[in-house]
Amino acid sequence: MKVTKIYDANHQWFMFGRDPEKPESIIDTNQYMIVAGERALLMDPGGIEVFAPMLGAILHHAKADQITDLFASHQDPDIISSLGLWDQALPQARLHAPWIWEGFIRHFGMNNIEYVGIPDEGSTINLGSIELQLIPAHYLHASGNYHVYDPVGKILMSGDVGAALESPEGPIFVDDFNEHIPRMKMFHQRWMPSNRAKNDWIRRVRELDIEYMAPQHGRIFKGDDVQNFLDWFEQLDVGTAIASEE
Amino acid sequence: MPERTMTQNIATDEDKLVALASIAAELHAVMEVAYGVSLAAKNAKVISAQAGDKGLGFQPITDFIDEISQLAINGVNHINENALTLSKIAVHEQRSYDAYQRFSSVISKHKKAKYVASLDPAMLRVETHMIDSFKDFKKSMNDLFLLLEEMNEHMLSARAIASVSRIVTSDAQEFRNKLEVVASNLDNAAVFIKDKVSDSYKHLNRVKTLTREHA
Numbered sequence: 001m002k003v004t005k006i007y008d009a010n011h012q013w014f015m016f017g018r019d020p021e022k023p024e025s026i027i028d029t030n031q032y033m034i035v036a037g038e039r040a041l042l043m044d045p046g047g048i049e050v051f052a053p054m055l056g057a058i059l060h061h062a063k064a065d066q067i068t069d070l071f072a073s074h075q076d077p078d079i080i081s082s083l084g085l086w087d088q089a090l091p092q093a094r095l096h097a098p099w100i101w102e103g104f105i106r107h108f109g110m111n112n113i114e115y116v117g118i119p120d121e122g123s124t125i126n127l128g129s130i131e132l133q134l135i136p137a138h139y140l141h142a143s144g145n146y147h148v149y150d151p152v153g154k155i156l157m158s159g160d161v162g163a164a165l166e167s168p169e170g171p172i173f174v175d176d177f178n179e180h181i182p183r184m185k186m187f188h189q190r191w192m193p194s195n196r197a198k199n200d201w202i203r204r205v206r207e208l209d210i211e212y213m214a215p216q217h218g219r220i221f222k223g224d225d226v227q228n229f230l231d232w233f234e235q236l237d238v239g240t241a242i243a244s245e246e
Numbered sequence: 247m248p249e250r251t252m253t254q255n256i257a258t259d260e261d262k263l264v265a266l267a268s269i270a271a272e273l274h275a276v277m278e279v280a281y282g283v284s285l286a287a288k289n290a291k292v293i294s295a296q297a298g299d300k301g302l303g304f305q306p307i308t309d310f311i312d313e314i315s316q317l318a319i320n321g322v323n324h325i326n327e328n329a330l331t332l333s334k335i336a337v338h339e340q341r342s343y344d345a346y347q348r349f350s351s352v353i354s355k356h357k358k359a360k361y362v363a364s365l366d367p368a369m370l371r372v373e374t375h376m377i378d379s380f381k382d383f384k385k386s387m388n389d390l391f392l393l394l395e396e397m398n399e400h401m402l403s404a405r406a407i408a409s410v411s412r413i414v415t416s417d418a419q420e421f422r423n424k425l426e427v428v429a430s431n432l433d434n435a436a437v438f439i440k441d442k443v444s445d446s447y448k449h450l451n452r453v454k455t456l457t458r459e460h461a
Contacts, residue, residue: 051348052348052351052352052355055348055349055352055365056351056352056355056356056359057356059352059356059359059360059361059362059364059365060356060359060360060361061360061361062361063361063364064361064364064365064367064368065364065367066361066364084341084345085344085345085348088341088342088345088368088371088372088375089345089349089365089368090368091368091371109341
């Protein structure tokens with residue numbers, strides 16, 4: 001599991017991904033961790049298959065009991081099917097996840113961890129030295145969906161928005177936006193169901209000061225490429241599986 | 247822990263769950279038959295009441311038949327509850343074992359990780375949970391053996407009652423045919439249930455063998 005520190009100040013952001021030992025048949029995923037003093041937050045910790053490499057990679061940077069909080073942007077297996085294992089590794093932790101998905105996510109096995117349902121309007125996660133904002137991203141692509149915004153680091157963990165189908169050897173950051181578009185286009189047109197939801201999210205995200213936009217698949221956008229992405233996404237027609245039938 | 251691969255252990259756990267589900271399937275058929283016997287016993291009571299003095303000798307028998315069918319129904323319910331408890335323990339045990347294997351793999355592959363020792367408490371918890379689950383499983387399995395044994399004995403009693411009732415019905419003249427049918431149904435049901443209990447025994451012995459291999 002490759003680890004990249006994407007922000008390093010009073011708190012740190014780590015990105016985990018591009019696992020060379022990952023089975024080829026499962027989609028590559030990016031997992032993120034914020035370490036803020038004695039506490040740490042794991043975001044979209046991934047599926048069962050990446051649990052051991054993830055935990056191993058984490059232990060180079062944080063203690064197991066330092067991870068007090070988990071976040072799941074939505075209910076998909078590549079996001080949180082490892083929950084049953086985290087439940088045994090971190091029994092004291094809290095899972096922040098959409099309220100609407102609680103009954104579904106618990107199917108992954110949760111006997112110890114506390115489920116903190118995120119209300120529709122969003123919420124915050126307080127890690128002591130930093131407060132993170134949970135930004136609603138409903139229907140992008142799940143019906144209950146959130147992103148994590150760090151106003152200090154100016155980083156938006158954007159879940160499936162900005163995702164690209166990437167090979168495990170792909171670079172961590174977008175270096176040529178136009179060249180990157182073909183990797184993102186089908187993903188957004190097919191996985192994102194609603195132009196209305198898309199535009200609502202873009203309006204809200206344009207109000208945030210974002211230096212890094214970190215999706216759950218593919219490459220991280222930085223600097224001007226964040227705005228390039230928002231502009232590109234705004235003009236993109238999504239929900240095309242239905243459109244193609246009309 | 248034994249020198250077995252994760253795949254082997256998961257296969258063993260799956261075999262255990264299949265064997266336990268098979269017990270529940272055998273007993274589903276038993277329940278239908280037991281309800282049938284219970285209904286027949288109630289009919290027999292009516293028949294013996296209609297027989298008046300001629301049916302007097304048959305009344306205690308119909309009470310026995312009713313009692314036996316109730317014991318069979320209650321026994322099947324207890325066995326099912328026990329088999330379900332065993333399945334749940336097996337699932338928990340399998341989850342703990344899965345976590346144990348994955349934690350072990352992390353510790354072995356990341357010996358040099360700065361905070362690898364922080365995983366030790368989780369490892370200890372999972373080990374303790376596995377040991378507790380194993381003890382619970384063995385206890386529930388022994389309870390299930392006893393319940394099956396008890397059911398077997400009930401069915402032996404049922405067959406004995408069926409034999410006695412045939413002798414009694416031979417004096418009941420015009421009701422003889424009806425009462426003989428009840429006795430015959432009871433005997434057939436007892437044989438059927440005994441066979442199913444025997445099959446359940448085989449499944450449970452398979453679980454016991456797999457549990458011993460797993461230990």
